[in-house]
Every structure is written in C-alpha cells, then in structure tokens.
Amino acid sequence: MEIIILSLCSYIIGSIPFGLILTKFFLKKDVRKIGSGNIGATNVLRTGNKVLALLTLFFDVGKGYLMVKVSFFYFPDLIYLTGLICFIGHIFPVWLKFKGGKGVAVYVGIILALSFKLALIFGAIWLIILFLFRYSSLSSILASLSLIIYNLFFDNNFQNIFLILFFLIIIYTHKQNILRIKDKKETKIKF
Numbered sequence: 477m478e479i480i481i482l483s484l485c486s487y488i489i490g491s492i493p494f495g496l497i498l499t500k501f502f503l504k505k506d507v508r509k510i511g512s513g514n515i516g517a518t519n520v521l522r523t524g525n526k527v528l529a530l531l532t533l534f535f536d537v538g539k540g541y542l543m544v545k546v547s548f549f550y551f552p553d554l555i556y557l558t559g560l561i562c563f564i565g566h567i568f569p570v571w572l573k574f575k576g577g578k579g580v581a582v583y584v585g586i587i588l589a590l591s592f593k594l595a596l597i598f599g600a601i602w603l604i605i606l607f608l609f610r611y612s613s614l615s616s617i618l619a620s621l622s623l624i625i626y627n628l629f630f631d632n633n634f635q636n637i638f639l640i641l642f643f644l645i646i647i648y649t650h651k652q653n654i655l656r657i658k659d660k661k662e663t664k665i666k667f
Contacts, residue, residue, distance in 0.1 A: 490565025
C-alpha cells in the first residue's frame with residue numbers, strides 16, 4: 477500500500493506542468509506552441525522571459541528534489557523508485573495527453589536530493605558543454621552520461637543502475653534533438 481500511495485503522489489507531483497502554467501498565467505501564451513513545443517525551462521526561455529524560465533527550472537528541479545527527500549525521510553527503501561516515477565510523471569503527464577517535458581530539470585532535482593557531489597558534477601559538465609557547443613540538449617545528455625562514468629569508478633554501483641535508466645530515458649526524450657544536432661539544425665542557446 478505504501479508503494480502505491482508514494483508512486484501515485486510521485487507521479488502527480490512530477491506531472492505538474494510548471495512551464496505551461498507559468499506561461500499561460502503570466503504571458504497568456506501556450507508554451508507548447510512556441511519553439512520546440514516543450515514545456516520545460518529551455519523552451520520557456522524562448523518566450524523571451526528569463527524570469528519565467530528560471531521559475532520553471534526552479535519548480536521542475538524542486539519537484540524531483542521534494543519527492544526524493546520525502547521518500548528519504550519516510551520510505552528510504554523507495555527513494556530510487558520515487559525519483560523514477562516523479563521523472564516519468566514529468567515526461568508523460570496524464571493532464572497533457574502524456575506529452576510533457578524532457579525530464580532533465582526533474583532529474584537534476586533527484587540527483588541533488590541523492591548527492592550534492594553528483595549534482596555539482598552534473599552542473600559543471602552541463603555548463604562546460606553548453607559554453608563549448610551552446611546546445612542545451614547535448615549538455616544534458618553528456619552531463620547525464622558523466623554521472624554514470626563517475627559513479628562507475630568512484631561511487632555507489634547499485635545507484636548506477638538507476639543512473640543508466642535515467643540516462644536512457646533522457647536519450648529517448650532527446651531523440652529529435654540528437655537528429656537536429658546531427659543535421660546541424662538544433663537551436664543554439666544565446667548568451
């Protein structure tokens with residue numbers, strides 16, 4: 477019963493589309509009709525409103541962080557399951573016909589709740605790749621991969637099973653971005 481309740485809560489919290497809610501409320505726009513059509517912070521940034529993009533990022537990171545921390549205190553054996561279901565809720569929200577975000581911000585929140593060190597590694601790699609290539613998608617993919625490599629050599633190998641699973645889902649959610657990078661059609665982040 478605990479697993480069912482926690483899974484349901486994780487999915488519902490994960491599926492809250494903050495990017496869509498914020499852009500509808502403040503800009504009277506549907507972020508799904510802008511740029512890539514995604515509900516995440518990178519696409520909210522394409523509306524031209526940096527504050528809303530930062531708020532979207534904050535809330536999406538927050539929902540992953542919150543659910544893992546709640547699980548850590550009350551159901552420590554279920555922290556990885558909680559994080560995974562929250563992540564899946566963001567990507568496949570029932571309210572948006574299962575068409576949500578790409579999950580990276582929620583993933584960052586999950587990683588931050590699990591290990592500040594891993595979150596720092598992710599953030600550092602993400603920023604380096606972004607400054608070198610200016611592709612948010614490539615930054616996310618390579619930063620996720622870097623955690624698997626680091627964890628494999630220096631940390632918890634059991635945790636690596638989940639990091640690999642998250643990475644594979646991130647690859648799946650970025651499949652169109654990968655094709656656009658290959659074809660040199662991917663939108664670059666402007667500083």
